[in-house]
Amino acid sequence: MDFAFSEEQTLLRNSVQKFVQNNYPFDTRRQIVKSEAGWKRENWKQFAELGLLGAPFTEEQGGLGGGPIETMIIMEEFGRGLVVEPYLGTVVLAGGFLRHGGSKAQQEQLIPEIIEGKRVFAFAFAEPQGRYNLADLQVTAKKAGSGYTLNGHKAVVVGAPWADTLIVTARTSGGQRDAKGVSVFVVDKKAKGVATRDYPTVDGLRASEVTFENVSVGADAMVGQVDDGLKLVEQVTDEGIAALSAEAIGAMKVLNDTTVEYCKTRKQFGVPIGKFQVLQHRMVDMFMNYEQSVSITYMVTLKLGESETERKKAASAAKVQIGKAGRFIGQNAVQLHGGMGMTDELNVGHYFKRLTMIDTMFGNVDHHLKRYASFD
């Protein structure tokens, strides 16, 4: 057993850290978020140059040949900087679909485009009625000739305003919530019948409502097997959960450090408020929440390759711990900063907001507690 990082992994972390330091000081991030586009294509180019967009792909595919640990390192550092560019949607999720379920043709065309930064993806899975059930689908894909016709509405598709291409879950057979009958498609955002309405989300990202009206795709647009997509979707979202956990611990670390520093310098009643035992214990609890979250992030990262049940349990366990800790740390970082913690000016609220959205993504604490318990 060994929790040490290899030399290459440390170099990778250093290079992401350097990127965040140089390109993501808080004021710069604020400008990026407020800009018309809401992200910076220049940053995406740098990700390509640094090799980050190729991290999980094999060397034959043109990637770095990394695995879950490399993704964890990148996402953790992105979490520290509150990076908004759609690494999760493009590299982790779309990349995951292509790696695990993509045909040879899809892999050969799309993976190099991801690695070179030429194609950006968003994952359209949620629906207005579906809550966190990945199989609760009203978006349909009906067989039409050799291909399919898509109809329906996807909700809060994070990163869709920036995406060229969508990964879409749709029902090809069965009832609305059947596990069987879910299929996954690659759909060009410019395809006829695809309409988007874009808006900002509270954490500084952008999302869209996406509707499909008789959108025709070829049979070659399907990722994985027809009707059998749910397994693939769960595998990829579990990997997404591991990546989000890493992002979350990056954000938690900043919140904890900032809070401790603030409590050492902010004076009330003639002493730094960090001298008050009630606040000391609160910060100790924040620290323990963080340490437990780091542990569970390592756990899920190392278990992504295990049996399906083990992987699912690990992902749900992580999502529970991260959700609870993110809430505790976020709320208390604000509380201990007092009025200042409430402001848009300070970075504290922004980390809290991101952690809140991470809690919702792919299912909240309650959802994953139930999912975890269902395997016993």
Next chain:
Amino acid sequence: MNLDFTPAEETFRDEVRQFIAENYPAEIRGKSRGEFTSKDDFLAWHKALYKKGWIAPSWPKEYGGTGWTSTQKYIFSEECARADTPLVLPFGVAMVGPVIYTFANEEQKKEHLPKILSGEVWWCQGYSEPGSGSDLASLKTRAVREGDYYIVNGQKTWTTLAQYADWIFCLVRTDPNAKQQQGISFLLIDMKTPGVTVKPIITMDGAHEVNEVFLDNVKVPVKNLIGKENEGWTYAKFLLGHERAGIAGVARSKRGVEKLKKIAETEQDGGKPLLDDPEFSRHVAELEVDLLALEFTELRTLAGESKGRGPGPEASILKIKGTDIQQRLTELTLEAVAYYGNPYKPFAHDHMTNEYVPGPEYAAGAAQNYFLTRRTTIYGGSSEIQRNIIAKMVLGL
């Protein structure tokens, strides 16, 4: 001990209900405070209550109060919450008003009280400073007497809705050599006086409610001093007591629970209402039980008050539990609406060309509401400070 309302009280309830139905201004119905775009929006309900003579139920009758029993006040606040009326802004009616009728001279009472009641003058609160939050008595804003004037210099912060205010009531330091609490005075300042500058603070939900107020050589007539010089801390403490007594927000939270349940009945989870989910309904039930206990704690406090006992340090319980419940309510509402709580709901001051907010109307702004409500355990004496008060004043620790 009994819980029954008398027939007269039931009649009163009907009267209140009818008044609200007929007088709740149409232009602000169904809008939350964040959707108000003008001073008039904020004041519309205030003015309707004023016209009826119901704007200040807790004031003594001689100054314009209603003369209601505490049960009537309770019924009134319940009916207002049930109808989702806006909250009457506390700064005039609930804060500076009671200080004025309790400690000010006749001339000051005549000058200010009628305009507080009518809403003609909008007040804001100049207490907190950048260096003085929980430790309010350390405030540094300085008022130096020069003839018939005080020259005031300093900075106030977290000043709610100062952008609309006509007057500010300020705690200022008049004797820098006295012990902290003993050198403070309570001063009323016209916001139009040269040297008063208001600068917005945007909170993390995107709202502009709070401000910084800069005071730069502001000339304030000595006749604007309330009570005696250097005794302002006594009045401030009196006011903080008042602020706490109303802060439990039980009626509003009860209404909030009703709304949450409606949302959870509409939201679907696996084809069934979310409220049927044992986990979620358990969270709601836990919240309701806590709220029920708080309601009776508040009723006990009210009963004590009507027998002439002040709210006392026990009122800190109302603040701590009341705000905890408000926060959990917004938290559960955000959980109920899942992904649709996260889109940003713009404010007028964002000047966004695209004001599209997707999802059901009840979900819009749920995350922002959750973020904003974090302030409730910070303002008006943080939950930590309230616990200190109980520890010291109630438990004698």
